[in-house]
Amino acid sequence: MHAYRSHTCADLNKSNVGENVRLSGWVHRVRDHGGLLFIDLRDHYGITQVMADPDSPVFSQIEKVRSEWCIRIDGNVMARDESLVNPKIPTGEVEVFIRDIEVLGAASELPLMVFGEQEYPEETRLKYRYLDLRREKLQRNMKLRSDVVSSMRKRMWERDFREYQTPIITASSPEGARDFLVPSRQHPGKFYALPQAPQQFKQLIMVSGFDKYFQIAPCFRDEDPRADRSPTDFYQLDLEMSFVEQQDVFDTIQPVVGGIFEEFGGGRKVDQTWEQISYKDAALWYGSDKPDLRNPIKMQVVSEHFAGSGFAIFAKLLEQEGTEIRAIPAPTGGSRKFCDRMNAFAQKEGLPGMGYIFWRDQGEGMEAAGPLAKNIGPERTEAIRQQLGLGVGDAAFFLGGKPSAFESVAGRARNEIGAALKLIDEDRFAFAWIVDFPMYEADEETGKIDFSHNPFSMPQGGLEALQGDPLEVLGYQYDLACNGYELISGAIRNHQPDIMFKAFELAGYGKDEVEKRFGGMVNAFQYGAPPHGGCAAGIDRIVMLLADEANIREVIMFPMNQRAEDLMMNAPSEPMSDQMMELGLRVIPQD
Structure with missing residues (x-):
């Protein structure tokens, strides 16, 4: 027999009655029924009821077992009395009489209970996340997330996309949020950045002649946290295509995302027709560029x-x-x-x-x-x-x-x-493409013009459109809204250097600065860049909707708290003095 288990805690049923089996898992709860001890033994797959009476050779050891101890038991499968069958679990018709037990890992007094639905402060849950993750709801959410990602990959491959990985250490780029900077030891005084998105790299992949790209991409942004946004990092389904117009991107991604919601939405209705609404109309009709059309x-x-x-x-x-x-x-x-x-x-x-x-x-x-x-x-x-x-x-x-x-x-x-x-209509996923975003916005106090959305987008009307009032210029930019959340953002890209220089010029970036900050992409566009476009779908937010959660931290394995702190790993932490010396850095105390 295997050292730890012959079956999982979800395997046994009436057909196993009479067998000798070995199970391993965690003590979900212990019940003492006047000399009869019942243990709900839990593993990743399910729960099996195991029991012992004073005739068990290890009864005295079983009496010492407490919640969340990790144990291995050997025993005989027995049919439950008909009146005691639990139809809510696959193993509810049987129980295992314990003949032998081994404590694989004893548990100290618990800071939070795994059994039940008690509410605990978020700080406690995040500090002891490994215990929090043992709870049924989070086990279910993390399995859902994994299944969603697997299905996304399968659906993208079916549409002739291939997955390519882009760098994690790169140069700073204005993507609408603050960068996480990484000091360079080999180049004192210079810094890398963690990518806010694979934006420039995926465009360069198109210039390199790869027709379709996707990636389950980690993105890093130093942002203020919200219920639907992580303050440090997140994952997105990132894709790019060559020789496409806006509608081609819509037609490609709709069956992928719509299929995910049909597969994992628990029977809720999924809109088959995705309306296209201009940004201007969305603001007028709904007061938001991510309207809830339910x-x-x-x-x-x-x-x-x-x-x-x-x-x-x-x-x-x-x-x-x-x-x-x-x-x-x-x-x-x-x-x-x-x-x-x-x-x-x-x-x-x-x-x-x-x-x-x-x-x-x-x-x-x-x-x-x-x-x-x-x-x-x-x-x-x-x-x-x-x-x-x-x-x-x-x-x-x-x-x-x-x-x-x-x-x-x-x-x-x-x-x-x-x-x-x-x-x-709570039982529905309602989608809409928000299109025709303005390329620029003006600061209300200074009047300064800046990009309002993705700076690498193609303006509608091309170079000619950039000759007039910048605030009238619309971009080939689009978002997908679902039930009041933005799930996807994307654009048809600006692949022509003269249009790109002019677009950045209107936002106050001179040609020299553009070449300095985006030199790799600008140079590449001088060697036959194809028209291309794409989008990125927020995986965390999609899973949050599917799991019917209001907070994105409920679908992330190890999230930060509201102050962007990892209480479990004690991050961010102060670096060692020799690390700082190697990097040529020192911390200036804040008053």
């Missing part, structure tokens, strides 16, 4: 109904350039109680409140109620109702000003209304 609410501009109206706040606001009034329809939200609730939400968001109108049945017909209705009169109120397609029992909320100042709050209000009124 929520049917679509915001609209209603400025004309308030211009010159009796509601002085909005009427005066509209006299200022660049302002507008937007309405958030709220089907079934037509009660003063709900309107007061949303007003309180707006105040928590830092606003004085939100204007509202709700429509009710007064017996003699429909009536518009609320302060706004009284101020603007029945004719304007009715025009708003008809524009929004609302009726009795519905409401609408209103925000005004410059869109850049209130769009994000409007988006959050839309989400709040949809959730509160139970309008969101």
